[in-house]
Amino acid sequence: MQVPGAEGQGGVGPAAAGGFEGLVDRYAQELYGLAYSMLGNGADAEDALQETFLAAFRGLGRFEGRSSLRTWLTGILVRQVALVRRRGGRRAAAPVVPGDAAVCGGEAGVAAKHDAAALLAALSPEHRDVLVLREMRGMSYEEISEVLGVPRGTVESRLHRARAALRGLVDRGEA
C-alpha cells in the first residue's frame, strides 16, 4: 500500500518509492535498536516501535520535509518511548554492574555489550536519550535538539553530564 501523502513528497525516498513496506525495511531495525537502547528491554521497544510506525502512517501526509525522514521518525520514536516510560513499561532496564563476570560471561564482545546496557541503565532517561542519539546514532546537536524538542545548549549540557556520570563507571569497569 502506498503511504498516504507520500506521492507528493519528492524527497522522502523509500516512502515514495516502496510505500509503507519500504519505510519499514529502511528504518524499523534502526528505530528498534534505538528504542531498545533507551528502554532497556525488547517488549517495551517493540511497543514503542509499533506506535511509532502507526503514528508515522497516520501523519506522513503532514510530513513537510523540513527535517529528514529519519529525524522525523526518530522524533516520533522518542515521544513514544516517553509514553512507554510514563506507563511504567513492562520491565525496567536490567541492572547490570559494569564488569560483572556473572552477567558478562567470558566472551569479550558479549561483555562489552552487557556493559553498554548497564552503563545506559545507570543514567536518567533524559541523559540516556541524548547520549544514545549522539554516541550510537551519530546525530548532530542540531538534530538531537530537534528530535528531543530542547535547545541546543541543553543537548550540550546533558551530554556533558551524561559522559561525566559514566566516566567513573567505565573507569571502574576497565580497571
Added chain:
Amino acid sequence: MSGCPFESRLSAYYDGELGAEEAAAVGTHVRGCAACAAALRGMRSVSRALAGAAEPALSAEVRARLLAIPDREQDRVLARLGVGLVAAAAALLVAGSVWLWGFLPRNTGAGAWEVVAVASGDEAAEEPEVQMVTWVVRDLSSRRRSR
C-alpha cells in the same frame, strides 16, 4: 567536574560541534590542562564502551505486525465510515418520519354532527349539501333532547 571554565565546552569540542576558532582555543587549552585532558580521555572511554551496545535484531513477527498497519488502519477507517453511514441513515429515517407525520390525517376533534352522520348509516342516500344539513339537524335535535 574540575571547575575549569573550558570544561562545559569539552563535549561539544569532542563531538566536533564547535566553530573553528573556538575549537582551536579549546584544543590549545586542553594541551595545557590535565583535568580537561583527563575528561576528554574519559569521553573516549565512554564512546568505546557504548560502541558495543547490544541492539537485537527485529523479529519477523514484529516486522509482519508493522507491515499490517496499513491494512488495519484501512479497516479502522472503513469501520468508522460504516458507523457514520449507519448514523446518517438513522438520522435520515427519523427526519423522514417526522416529515411524513405532517401528512397524516390528524384527530382534530370531530364535530358531533360528524359522529351522528357516521352513526346514521344513510349517508349515501342524498346529495352532499342536503346530507350535511340533515346531519347537522339531527345533531341539534339530539342535543335538545339531551337537555
